[in-house]
Amino acid sequence: MAKRGENIYKRKDGRWEGRYIKERKVDGKIRYGYIYSRKYVDVKKKLMLVKAQTLKSDDLQIAYDGTLGDWLKLWLETIVKPRVKLSTYNGYKSKVQLHILPHIGTILLKELLPTDIDQWLLQLNKQLSSSSVHAVHRVLKNALSQALKQELISKNPTLMIELPKLEKQRVKAFSKQQQKMIKAATIKEEKYLPILIALETGMRIGEISALRWTDIDFSEKTIHIQRTLQRLQVGLGKTALIEGTPKTFQSERVLPLSNQLKEYLTEVKKTSHSPYVVGIKDSCTEPRTITYRFKKLQEELKITPLPFHSLRHTFATRCLELGVNIATISSILGHTSTKMTLDVYTSSFMQDERKAMEKIAAI
Incomplete structure (x- = not known):
């Protein structure tokens, strides 16, 4: 039927x-x-x-007489997929399948009302964080904006909807003592090289996995970040390592190489048989292997476990503590703007703010 x-x-x-x-x-x-x-x-x-x-x-x-679910599938395959990176497409598709279709996917597109969106959001609020609710809502909003452009609907019902207030999440970074312990351990074993690079440069895990020896200029002491590596879904139940461009335009950047890291990498290169800085033979070391090794290292050091991305936060936090200006930190991290850096690391400024208050009080 x-x-x-x-x-x-x-x-x-x-x-x-x-x-x-x-x-x-x-x-x-x-x-x-x-x-x-x-x-x-x-x-x-x-x-x-x-x-x-x-x-x-x-x-x-x-006239389009399909359901919202029909339109979302059509939008994903014909509009989103040809225009964005595979990782972005997979992220959109996942949100649609997990959080939109099961709740409101069967409603006819032309009959979807703001009240339907409100009820759906109430359910999402019970399951997801406020930031995740915003992210899922944004996907639906984009899909319906395209439907509006094609005149399949007369107005976008996601507009003027009250969303939950975004809660700023505190950045988790390692303490100075924990950082010293981690760094001391990474220098002893070459398999921990990705951890050392993250601590010393603030690079993302995908950027480290994709880093080639040709990206490092030892004479100029620079690292050119121009690609990233991710394991992505490429079919039903199938995944593959995909090498692509960095996360954003600003993410493609040139970083200064410290003397200490330069010397360490120079020694590693002498015995390397891979085009990748972190690799074996002709292959690279993929992110999930790096993540596993980092988890095991934290267990050995008896440190409260944090994700690999916390090494990037640790780098930025130490920069702030040393008085490095926000524009420089933003550039090193490859953020799209200094506002993004400020939003992420607001809590890290508390020490400086406290000092400023004491100085004012002393006048």
Whole structure:
């Protein structure tokens, strides 16, 4: 049996038939196009792609009678996927499948109301943090903004919706004593090199995994960050290591190399047989292996475990404590703006703020 708005039917010969409006003539007559396959999913996918190309014509806007779920799938495959990185697409798809489709995916797109969004958000608030709720809402808002542009809906019901107040999360960094313990351990074993690089440069784990020896200029003492490595979903139940460009335009940057790190890397390079700084033979060491080794190291040192990203926060925190200006820190970290750096590390300024207050009081 066909689902409402799909126009997909099973024929007597066992094949599935998908029908779409191919042309609407001036006299009002409609000419249909047809898609056939032995598999229902194949017809549905092809039909979605064809509908995306024929949603609008010069003479007439074709009405869209699909559900919100139908539109979201269409939006992901035909608009999002061709324009963004695979990691971004996977993130959008995950949010749609986990948090949108199960709750409001069956509502007809043209009948979706702000009250539906409100009720959905109330449910999300019970399951997710405020920042995650904002992120999921943003995906739905973007999808419906595109539907509005294509005149499939008259207004975007996600607008003017009251979202939960964002709570600033305190950055977790290692103490100076813990940092010394970690650094001492990393120097002893080469397999901990990624940890040392993160502590000394503030680089992201994907940037460290993708770092090649050709990215390091030992004479100029610089590191050129121009790629990142991630394990991403590439199919149903399948993942692959994907090497791509850094997170943002600002993330592609050149970092100064300290004398101490330069000397250590020079020694490592002498025995390296890989094009990657952190690698074995012709291959790199992927992020999940680095994460596992870092977890084991913390257990051995009996340090309260923190994620690998906390090494980046530790680097930034030490910079702040040493009085490095915010613009320099922002540039080193590859943030899109100094505002982002300030927002992330607000709590780290408390010591400086306290000193300022004492100075004012002493006048």
